[in-house]
Amino acid sequence: MMADVATDAAGTVASTTATSEIAPPETSVADRAAKRARVLDLLERRGATSIVLRSHTAVSWYLDGARTHVSLAGDPVAAIVVRRDGDELRVFANEADRLLAEELPSRERLDVVRVPWHEALAAPGVAELDEADVVADLRAARAGLLPGELGRYRRLGREVAEVLTDAASAALPTTTERQLAARLAGELAERGIDPLVTLVASRSRLAHRHPLPTEAPIGDRAMLVVCGRRHGLIANATRWLRFGPGDAGEADAMRRILDVEAEVLAATRPGATFGDVFAIGAAAYARHGFDADEWRRHHQGGAAGYAGRDPRAVPGLADVVHAGQAFAWNPTAPGAKVEDTVVVGSGRLDVLTVDPRWPTVSVAGLDRPDEFAHR
Structure with missing residues (x-):
């Protein structure tokens, strides 16, 4: 040098x-x-x-x-x-x-x-x-994260998940989308994390796949989406909260979207092409009771790291999955979405955006986020 x-x-x-x-x-x-x-x-x-x-x-x-x-x-x-x-x-x-x-x-x-x-x-x-x-x-x-990077990414993922939990815990049905987004952004910034994306959708706006926050109160159910950057690395996560008893149809849709994600995660293994993983995820919608063209209505995620998606997966993409590579897939359908930042290991996935305070459900042997329910 x-x-x-x-x-x-x-x-x-x-x-x-x-x-x-x-x-x-x-x-x-x-x-x-x-x-x-x-x-x-x-x-x-x-x-x-x-x-x-x-x-x-x-x-x-x-x-x-x-x-x-x-x-x-x-x-x-x-x-x-x-x-x-x-x-x-x-x-x-x-x-x-x-x-x-x-x-x-x-x-x-x-x-x-x-x-x-x-x-x-x-x-x-x-x-x-x-x-x-x-x-x-x-x-x-x-693609392959190095030891120093992985250590920083783990801390970032944990803190992004903690911010989501804190914001959901403090929310009320009367809290507006902008108030909730402001809390998310403020708590991220306080931890030295750039709030690149903070989306909040109340029930009335769940049809929008990228719901920029408005003055609408969140009501009885809301979606929170965060992309936070620190030390160049970006952690992506989506969470859901609700007040009162859940709706059986919504719970069913959430479980089925988790099943779609499970197929995508199972396919994300070193040596697979992004195009192959994408094809498995796209086909999984119909297998789990969604419209077969649901994948066309929103991007499905892709590799993560120093870009929000590095790159975003599309049909036929020839990039190959590497060991130690980060991913943030986000299967989504009306009123249902899941997203976490994970790292591909040797035979296992390491979920980075985890806060043990958030409720989970086991899907294909992996703990996945459930709705945060205010009783």
Whole structure:
């Protein structure tokens, strides 16, 4: 790796050892070396000497969860050029001091180039390959979670699940969707988790598959959906709560959607293609009493990690499931949906978004979330 220096546009060397009260995510030297080795292998297979990583997904992955945004809706403020002889961090000059002090561990060794805010962060030609040239290869490089990543992901998943439990426990039938969404977002932010998605649907709005919250009171039944990001990793989960006795038809639909999910999870094994897993899930709807075309009415999820779905599964997708890869499938039908973030192991699934306070039901030998019932 290259010396730990920073140069501005004029070539002036600046120290990158600024101290901060904000601790960067713990980083495994072995993890970083493994990621670099994966990218160098990609370069070798492509016959290239360098590549520029420019998306939030790729840069945050390579830098072990560094926050690469200012606005959640904005472009990254940093890019990475990976070369055979070292790595170059290109960062907007007005963001450099914060990024270096608060996001990158002191042992990171990077050639840091400070780019004026009004110039292109990584202009075409800065490297032989662009990230856009090797999208599928980079997805495969990110697929198998490394030990440091898995540890961070477990903590994130647990905390996202805890936030959902806390919000559901405090809800009342008169609580509005926006009030409940605000509680979810606030508690996520308090834990250092970016609330990328917070959806809440009262009974009157359950027909909408992506119910952005409104002023409607949640009433006797509601769905909560959260996608939370910390250290670059994104945990996705859906939960249901109700007040009073349940409805037999709704309970039946929920159990059947769990059966659909069980087939998808059983098919998500190393070596299977995403297209094959998708096909099994799509066909499972009819087997469990739903409309055979239900899969067409909402996306079904896919791999998870440094993107909400990395990638979203579609028919015929050739990507292959890797050991240690995270997934968030979300089978859904009218008034029924299930979603958790899981990691594929050797012969088993590890559910990350778990809070033992949430009621569960056993489906195909796995504890799955039941409705949270207020008596």
